[in-house]
Each structure stands twice: as C-alpha cells, then as structure tokens.
Amino acid sequence: MKRASGSTLAPATFEALARVRRTLREQATAPAISQPAPKKPKPAEDGAMLFRRAVADATPLPPSNRAGRTHPRPKPVARQRLRDEQQVMVDALADPWDYEAAVSTGEELFFSRPGVPTAAVRKLRRGSWVIKGELDLHGHTGDEARVALAAFLNRCMLEDRRCVRIIHGKGHGSKNRLPVLKNKVRHWLIQREDVLAFCQARSVDGGAGAVIVLLKSSSRQQKQKGTA
Template sequence: MSADPPVGRARRTRRKAAAPVAGSLQDLKALKRRIDDAAQEQARLEAEQRATEARLRRERDLFALSVGPVFPLQRAVRAPVPRPKPEPVPLQRQRDEQAALREALSDEFDVESLLDTDEALSYRRSGVGIDVVRKLRRGGWAIQAHLDLHGLRRDEARERLADFLREAGRQGLRCVRVVHGKGNGSPGRQAVLKAKVRTWLVQKAEVLAFTQARGSEGGAGALVVLLGAPPSSV
C-alpha cells in the first residue's frame, strides 16, 4: 500500500484537531445558559421578595394611618375595680324618729303632784337636790338661750319647745329660759301655755329642774330650765 500524500494527511489532522474545539464551544454555551437561567431565577426571587416587603410595608402604613400613633402599654398599678356600695343606713332618720317618739308630749300628764308647793311651782327630777332648785332660782347658772312661745297655739308651741330642747342638747347647753306668758291676753285671762309648758317639760328626760324666772327675766311669765345630757339615741 502506498503512503498518503502529504496534503491528505494534513486535512485529516485538522479534522481531528477541530473536533475537541467544537465540543468545548457547546459546553460553554450550555454553561452560559445555566448561568443565565440561574441569574434570571435569582432576579425573579429577589423581585418577589421586594414585592412582598412592599406589600407588608403598605399594610403596616395603612394600619398606622387608621389607628393613629401606637404606644406600648406601661406596666402600672392596677386600679381597683369599683364595687357597688351598700345602701346607706338612714341613721339620722332613725334617730329623728326615736327623738320624735320621745317628744310625743302628752297634754294629759299630771304634773301637779311633781311640782314643789311654793309660789314658783318649781320642779326637780328624782335624785336632784333641793339646793339645785334654789341655785337655779337665784340665777346661779347663766342663761344660754331662750324660747318665746307668745302668741303660739298649743300644738305649735309644743313642737317649738321640743325642737328648742333638742337643739339645746345638741349644743350642750345647760341653762335656758322658756317664755310662755302670763295669760293676760288669753280668753278668761287663763294662762293656758303656762300650765302646758310645765306639763311638757317634766316629760323630757333631759330636763333636770325648772323654776319660775326672776322678775328681771320674765317673772311669772317664764321658766328657767336646767338641762342635763340628752338620752342616747342609739
């Protein structure tokens, strides 16, 4: 067999050398496509992430605009829960009612047997010495308040006297004067209030004694009354 001519051998050599070069180009193209695909996927993912963050930011901003400024709650002392208060007990009304029962003064009370048989018709409660009445008659206690019942009807005078004594007890007064009049202006010149005032006074537990006032203090038309502590209303 004859040897190949030089030209033929050169062509075969070029064909053999060109084959690896073509394969390398195809590999590079494939690699480039994979790189491009990866870059596009990365770009897509980043775009989606930016879109999600933008959506969340819009929602957060919308909430802030809707509710206004938001501040964290501070840990503070808990306020006590208000509880319904019990109904108040009307103690004062009860005391007033009890006082009204005590002040239900009777006009039929027989006072004559309790009065000392002297011109002043003095009175002293059991346990009070006669010297107390004498001192009262002589003005041994300063008169701290007075009540004038002139011109009042019997029922009105009784209520005024009860109110006066109750207020005197609240103020802690010891000696008061009650002016009932001499009865000169009454029908038949009968001193109706004069007798009734004595009857009412002896029924009051806080009245220790009374006697006719001295001439300068009203004489036969008034009484000077010595008071003690009022009875407890409890």
C-alpha cells in the first residue's frame, strides 16, 4: 500500500497507532476520579473537658450540712483547773472582817485546829517541817491577796504540799503602819478546812512578816473518801 507522501507503512504499525488512538479517546471520555479532601486537625481539648470526662463515672458525696470552719478550734481546758478557779471565786466573794483583830499588834500569829497532834504543832514552831511552797503577797490589795491565797492553797492541796510559807509583810507600808494584811491572812486561813495549823515564821524564815502553814494530806484525804 502506498501513501500520497510516497512512504510505505507496515500493517503492524497501523494497528499500534490505532490502539494508541483508542487509549487516548478512552482517557478523554472517562469520568475524573475525585480525590479525598484533606482531613482537618481536631481542636485540642481543654483541661476542664478532660477532667469532666475523667470523673464522669464518679459518685458525688452527700452534703455534710456543716458550715466551713473559719477559726481554729480552742484548746481544751482542764476540768480541775476550772473547778479550782471557781473555788477561788467563791472564796473571794465573802470577806468578813474583824476591825479589832486588824488593829491588834504585838500578837504572835498562831492557830491549831482541834485534834491536830501536839508533836506536829511543835515541829511547825521549830521549823522542822520542810517548806514545799511559798506565796509572796507584797504589792497586793486585799481582794487580790485573798484570790491569790485561795488559788495557792488549792494548788498546794492538789500537789500534796503539806507545809508552805506565806509572806504577808509587817505592814510598815500600810496606813497607820498597821499589819492589816497580816490579820486578814490569819482570818482567811482559819476559814480553810484544809489548814491544820499555822504559826509565825522564825526570824530566818521571815519572822513577823511571814506565816508557816501546815495543810492536810490530800492523799490521806482521798483514801478516807474512798473508804467512806
């Protein structure tokens, strides 16, 4: 077979060209394949959302119906100390006063409750008892001295101090230089049932400005209450 151009092609060549033409035609008429759209990044989850998701299965506790505490809890107070303070206040309410006893001078301070052994009183006068405590009432008013004395004796009974010294002064700084506080102390001590005896201190222990007091044994008193 001859072409106008004068060139001659083999039949196989025409078949190859025909196949290429068909392929191009099929590609031109074939529908375009859609490409998937790119995925958008997920927004980051905040902390509150993550927390709610984590505790979704938790069961809330019932309300306690209690107000929030805004002040620290006060420290506990010993009951015995409260009783002692109440006793001090009771002792400080009544203060009968003997004016004649207050102005009397030159009298030795001495008292012994009935039933106290003579040997115990003799030891007290000689200073044979060991002094276990001391209270100085210098600078106190009458009311202050009474409260301080009651508190001191209560504490001595709790601690089983049998013999104590109370310094009341000689009254040189008081009005008319009278031993007012000295006589008040004597009157207060006589009213106390736990006071067995008292006497003026020796010169080495304060002389006329102090008094030595013998108290009941608190341990013996408790044993007596237990057997009663």
